[in-house]
Amino acid sequence: MATKRGNTKAATSSVGSKVLIQFYRDMLLIRRFEERAGQLYGMGLIGGFCHLYIGQEAVVVGLQACSKPGDSVITSYRDHGHMLACGMDPKGVMAELTGRAGGYSKGKGGSMHMFSREKGFYGGHGIVGAQVPIGTGLAFAHKYKNDGGLSFAYFGDGAANQGQIYESFNMAGLWKLPVIYVIENNKYGMGTSVQRASASPDLHKRGEPFGLRTMTVDGMSVTAVYEAGRDATEYVRSGEGPVLMEVNTYRYRGHSMSDPAKYRAKEELQKMREQFDPIDRLRAELVEMKAMDEDGFKAIDKEIKDIVTAAAEFSQTSPEPDPAELWTDILVEAA
Amino acid sequence: MTIQILMPALSPTMTEGKLTKWLVKEGDKVSSGKILAEIETDKATMELEAIDEGIVGKLLVSEGSEVIPVNQPIAILLEGDEKASSIKATSVTTPMAAKTESIAAAAAAAPQAATSAPEKEYTSFKTQTVREALRDAIAEEMRRDPNVFLMGEEVAEYQGAYKISQGLLDEFGAKRVIDTPITEHGFAGLSVGAAFGGLRPIVEFMTFNFAMQAIDHIINSAAKTLYMSGGQLGCPVVFRGPNGAAARVGAQHSQCYASWYAHIPGLKVLAPWSAADAKGLLKAAIRDPNPVIFLENEILYGQSFEVPADDDFILPIGKAKVERVGAHVTIVAFSIMVGKALQAAEILAKEGIEAEVINLRSIRPLDTETIILSVQKTNRCVTVEEGWATSGIGCEIAARIMEQAFDDLDAPVARVAGKDVPMPYAANLEVMALPQIADIVAAAKSVCYR
Ligand SMILES: Cc1ncc(C[n+]2csc(CCOP(=O)(O)OP(=O)(O)O)c2C)c(N)n1
Ligand SMILES: [Mg+2]
Numbered sequence: 001m002a003t004k005r006g007n008t009k010a011a012t013s014s015v016g017s018k019v020l021i022q023f024y025r026d027m028l029l030i031r032r033f034e035e036r037a038g039q040l041y042g043m044g045l046i047g048g049f050c051h052l053y054i055g056q057e058a059v060v061v062g063l064q065a066c067s068k069p070g071d072s073v074i075t076s077y078r079d080h081g082h083m084l085a086c087g088m089d090p091k092g093v094m095a096e097l098t099g100r101a102g103g104y105s106k107g108k109g110g111s112m113h114m115f116s117r118e119k120g121f122y123g124g125h126g127i128v129g130a131q132v133p134i135g136t137g138l139a140f141a142h143k144y145k146n147d148g149g150l151s152f153a154y155f156g157d158g159a160a161n162q163g164q165i166y167e168s169f170n171m172a173g174l175w176k177l178p179v180i181y182v183i184e185n186n187k188y189g190m191g192t193s194v195q196r197a198s199a200s201p202d203l204h205k206r207g208e209p210f211g212l213r214t215m216t217v218d219g220m221s222v223t224a225v226y227e228a229g230r231d232a233t234e235y236v237r238s239g240e241g242p243v244l245m246e247v248n249t250y251r252y253r254g255h256s257m258s259d260p261a262k263y264r265a266k267e268e269l270q271k272m273r274e275q276f277d278p279i280d281r282l283r284a285e286l287v288e289m290k291a292m293d294e295d296g297f298k299a300i301d302k303e304i305k306d307i308v309t310a311a312a313e314f315s316q317t318s319p320e321p322d323p324a325e326l327w328t329d330i331l332v333e334a335a
Numbered sequence: 336m337t338i339q340i341l342m343p344a345l346s347p348t349m350t351e352g353k354l355t356k357w358l359v360k361e362g363d364k365v366s367s368g369k370i371l372a373e374i375e376t377d378k379a380t381m382e383l384e385a386i387d388e389g390i391v392g393k394l395l396v397s398e399g400s401e402v403i404p405v406n407q408p409i410a411i412l413l414e415g416d417e418k419a420s421s422i423k424a425t426s427v428t429t430p431m432a433a434k435t436e437s438i439a440a441a442a443a444a445a446p447q448a449a450t451s452a453p454e455k456e457y458t459s460f461k462t463q464t465v466r467e468a469l470r471d472a473i474a475e476e477m478r479r480d481p482n483v484f485l486m487g488e489e490v491a492e493y494q495g496a497y498k499i500s501q502g503l504l505d506e507f508g509a510k511r512v513i514d515t516p517i518t519e520h521g522f523a524g525l526s527v528g529a530a531f532g533g534l535r536p537i538v539e540f541m542t543f544n545f546a547m548q549a550i551d552h553i554i555n556s557a558a559k560t561l562y563m564s565g566g567q568l569g570c571p572v573v574f575r576g577p578n579g580a581a582a583r584v585g586a587q588h589s590q591c592y593a594s595w596y597a598h599i600p601g602l603k604v605l606a607p608w609s610a611a612d613a614k615g616l617l618k619a620a621i622r623d624p625n626p627v628i629f630l631e632n633e634i635l636y637g638q639s640f641e642v643p644a645d646d647d648f649i650l651p652i653g654k655a656k657v658e659r660v661g662a663h664v665t666i667v668a669f670s671i672m673v674g675k676a677l678q679a680a681e682i683l684a685k686e687g688i689e690a691e692v693i694n695l696r697s698i699r700p701l702d703t704e705t706i707i708l709s710v711q712k713t714n715r716c717v718t719v720e721e722g723w724a725t726s727g728i729g730c731e732i733a734a735r736i737m738e739q740a741f742d743d744l745d746a747p748v749a750r751v752a753g754k755d756v757p758m759p760y761a762a763n764l765e766v767m768a769l770p771q772i773a774d775i776v777a778a779a780k781s782v783c784y785r
Contacts, residue, residue: 035367039386042343044405049347072532106565113563122531122568127555133521134556137528144484144510144534151528167521174516252368258346260379273368329566330600332624 015223017291023065023222024286025300027057027279030081032308033090034253037080037097037111040312041257046097050111053081055252058278059184060085062225063152066233067120070147072138074122074131075154077112078184078251082154086121088114090307094315102318106325120149128189129155129162132181136168139179139242150178150236158189160203166210169244173210176241180232181207183244184219186251191263207244219249220276250276338387340410342403345374345381352376353401354409363391371410389414454651457643466636468610469499472617473537475646477507480535483621486513486522487539487576496541497577497636523549523574527556530570530626537621540576543592543630549574550595557626558601573620575629578606579670579721580769582634586757591722593669596628597699597731603652604698606630608673610640612696615650623652630698632671655702657709661689664779665709667732668719669695672770676719679775688783698728703735710736714745715782719775724752746782751775 034052041050053060056078064073064085075082083093088104096103096114104114112126122138125131135153142149159165160183172179183203187194194201204214213235217228225247232243250272254261261269286292342352353375359365365385372383389412396409403409463471477483484507489496491504491514504512515522519540526536540546546553557570580589596604603625607613613631620627642648658673659680668676673694680690691709695702710716716736718729729750736748754768 035386038384039343042345042405043341044344047347074528104565105563105567108565109563113560115560115564115567117567122528123560123564125556127551130524130551130556133524133552134528134531136521137525137530138532139528140525141529141532141534144482144529145532164520164524167516167518168525170516170518171521171525254381258349258376258378258381260381262379329562329564331603332561332569332571334623 015226017286017289019065019226020223020282020286020289021292021296021300023061023226024279024282025304026061026085027222027282028300028304029090029307030057030061030084031279032304033084033094033311034080036308036312037094038253038257040094040098040315045316046111047099048110049077050097050257051078051255052253052257053078053251055272055277056184056186056219056249057081058222058225059182059219059247059249060154062222063180063182063229065226066229067152068149070120070149072120072122072135072142072149072151073154074125074135074138074151076128076131076156076159077124077126078156079112079114079124083114083116083121083124086116086119088116088119088121090311091314094311095318098315098318099320100315100318101321101325102314106329107321108325108329129159129164131155132159132162132165133168135181136172136177136179139172139177140175142178143175148237150180150233152180152182154182154184156189157183157185157187157194157203158192158197160206161197166206169207169210169212169242172242173212176239178236178239179242180236181212181242181244183246184249185246186249188251188255188264190255190259193263204244204246212242212244213240215243215245217245217247219247220272220278220281222278222282336414337392338389338412338414339408340371340383340385340412342405342407342409343374343383344405345376346378349376349378349405351402351404354396354398354403355380357394357398359391361391361394365389365391365412385412387412387414454654454656457645457648459644460641461644462639463610463614463642464637464639465607465610465613465631466497466499468614468640468642469617469631470501470503472614472621473500474503474506476618476621477503477511482533483535483537484511484513485537485539486515486526488515488517488541490514490539495539497633499539499636519545519548520552523552524556526572527552527560527570530557530572531560531568535571535621537573537575540574542581542588542633543576543578544588544590546574546576546592553596553602553626553628554599558599561601561625569624570626571624573617573627573629575617575620576631577633577636578630579632580758580765583760583762583765585760589758591720591753592628593630593698593720593722594727594731597701597728599699602626602628602699604628604630605652605696606669606698607696608635608670608694610638611642611648612650612656612694614642615648616652616696618649619652622649627652630670635671638674650696653697653700653702655696655705656694657691657705658694659690659692661691661713663688663690663713664715664717664783665691665693665706665713666717666719666775666779667693667695667706669698669728670721672719672721675770675772676775679772679779682772682776683779686780686785688779688785690779701731701735703739706732706736707740710740711743714743716744716748717751717775717778717782718748719751719770721753721769723755724750725755727752746784749778749782751778
């Protein structure tokens with residue numbers, strides 16, 4: 001089978017300013033939400049592991065803008081951004097982080113395990129790579145039911161070395177499943193760089209032997225991601241088979257809250273932040289296009305700040321789960 | 336407005352820390368992301384970043400201060416054009432205090448599951464092999480629900496490695512009877528996703544030995560997600576295939592996994608013996624909205640039994656069956672060991688010992704009630720399983736009898752189990768490794784002190 005490849009670069013011109021402003025807002029929501037989560041963690045209100053998405057916002061915002069109602073989304077434990085991009089309520093997400101009854105999983109899942117059947121978000125998975133065969137199964141269900149939906153399965157560069165990823169690629173290629181695999185290559189799996197973990201660091205190439213259409217995308221540019229996403233979703237929806245997209249991105253914070261990130265040079269982070277920040281870049285673009293003035297930005301800032309403040313408040317006022325919840329949701333009672 | 340910067344918790348276990356170095360001084364302007372200080376936690380040295388924009392108004396702790404409790408204010412940030420003079424003491428939000436003890440006290444014992452409806456009485460029967468019964472169960476459920484499909488290695492064109500799926504490809508087509516690559520981890524995970532997506536997969540493992548490659552998805556993805564999602568995502572998958580020893584296939588192909596899966600909340604675990612068990616329980620498993628582990632036995636596939644000839648025949652999950660009534664000793668077994676236990680009971684009867692034989696059918700939930708009622712009558716119990724004794728199903732049964740019928744026991748519970756060795760290949764050694772009828776007879780006699 002011939003492998004189709006495509007590389008996309010930023011194509012601002014074709015994306016209208018309204019859409020760009022929406023992207024700006026959505027990315028800012030994730031950033032501010034994550035900063036607040038980090039703060040609540042510091043206050044001891046969030047426990048356990050907490051993996052922030054700061055720096056990677058353009059990936060999920062650009063791609064989810066290409067999704068349609070009925071599509072499925074699945075990712076790893078670094079999932080807060082994906083949930084917000086799927087339209088889940090920031091209050092419910094934050095309250096799950098604090099382990100409260102008002103959280104999406106009633107406080108029983110935590111940061112790494114959250115779901116919304118209503119929004120087509122299937123988690124939130126704590127086992128590295130496990131979401132990839134599950135996401136493939138969601139695609140299988142779309143095809144079986146012939147409902148026109150597709151599945152977005154996100155995973156990290158570290159996860160890309162797991163065997164189950166290739167078992168999934170093989171089945172998806174074999175059965176032409178409607179799935180878009182997205183490697184969020186943020187250069188590190190915990191403290192191990194891609195170069196130290198992968199015999200061939202061009203991760204996108206790993207889809208070729210399975211007949212997946214492969215793409216590499218600048219994940220620090222939301223427009224580039226969006227353009228690639230439109231291309232990929234069109235391809236998958238037309239029944240051509242799966243796509244593997246390697247999106248190059250960067251996480252600013254440590255792997256989780258307790259990671260001092262000593263394995264990378266400060267200058268590397270500094271450079272990404274100062275020169276490639278997806279939110280700053282888009283803001284500059286919007287200014288240059290004269291798409292929005294200072295007041296417009298201020299209004300968005302305020303809107304986001306209010307949403308995040310309300311979420312943080314809800315996450316502290318929502319009660320802890322009722323003790324009776326310990327024993328519920330273990331099995332579905334037969335109808 | 337002033338903002339208090341608090342000593343942050345920077346790891347899941349940190350309660351206090353040391354401020355090793357300030358990287359800002361009073362009067363400095365900071366923006367979100369600026370490193371304010373270095374903090375030593377119980378694990379590492381971490382950097383504290385500013386979240387808000389402002390001017391450092393006051394540093395409240397000096398460099399080198401040790402044992403600063405989490406949440407103690409360490410600095411004050413001024414927003415906008417405030418002056419340092421506006422700093423005044425403000426109350427600190429207290430974090431959730433740990434209240435482990437009171438919480439533990441509230442966590443009462445697990446509520447008891449309601450006992451399921453009793454088994455119906457059937458009048459007309461037909462003779463079938465376990466193999467045919469399993470195939471009929473799958474076919475009937477696939478006719479009933481278009482979302483049920485079968486996947487696994489060699490299930491379609493080859494008609495099943497053990498011919499369980501004989502004829503199914505013809506009837507249902509390649510969309511619903513799917514040959515997979517040899518990729519247990521992958522297709523088990525795929526089946527979980529398909530179930531989340533609204534389908535009802537039946538996953539055939541060529542044998543359960545190979546499901547060890549898939550056990551992460553069975554446990555972490557299938558069994559736990561309902562709970563982790565607060566009840567949103569059920570996972571109606573049946574994982575089925577032959578379990579335990581076949582004949583002369585050596586250690587890697589001859590293991591019983593009953594106790595492995597029985598350990599897991601969120602799973603149901605069934606182990607049929609007869610063809611009627613196989614048919615009635617498999618139909619129940621396919622209709623069940625939860626992940627079900629369905630442990631078959633290769634040696635039983637060809638054995639014939641009477642199966643109710645009724646289109647609506649189905650068995651309740653969680654209900655054991657008393658296969659033979661007796662007053663002197665209770666023998667609890669499952670899968671192929673039920674047949675051995677019944678043969679042992681015949682031998683015992685000749686010696687004047689009437690054994691009651693319980694066929695568990697369901698390993699999780701375990702029908703404790705039927706076992707206890709029997710032991711209250713016989714006052715003696717022998718458990719029989721092919722798997723190893725250590726942490727086996729017999730341990731669980733013995734523990735429940737001890738907890739609920741201690742005073743009824745006239746002898747300690749005896750366990751007959753596989754020997755504590757990997758399964759040998761040599762014919763004579765294999766026989767020695769597996770529980771034999773004579774072992775059951777001997778154990779029953781010993782608990783009767785005979
Ligand atoms: C099977 C498994 N092994 C190890 C871990 C511990 N672990 C959690 S995240 C992680 C690194 C994963 O890195 P990557 O896939 O690049 O994702 P990122 O965290 O960068 O988003 C590791 C080793 C785990 N959760 N699951
Ligand atoms: Mg990574």
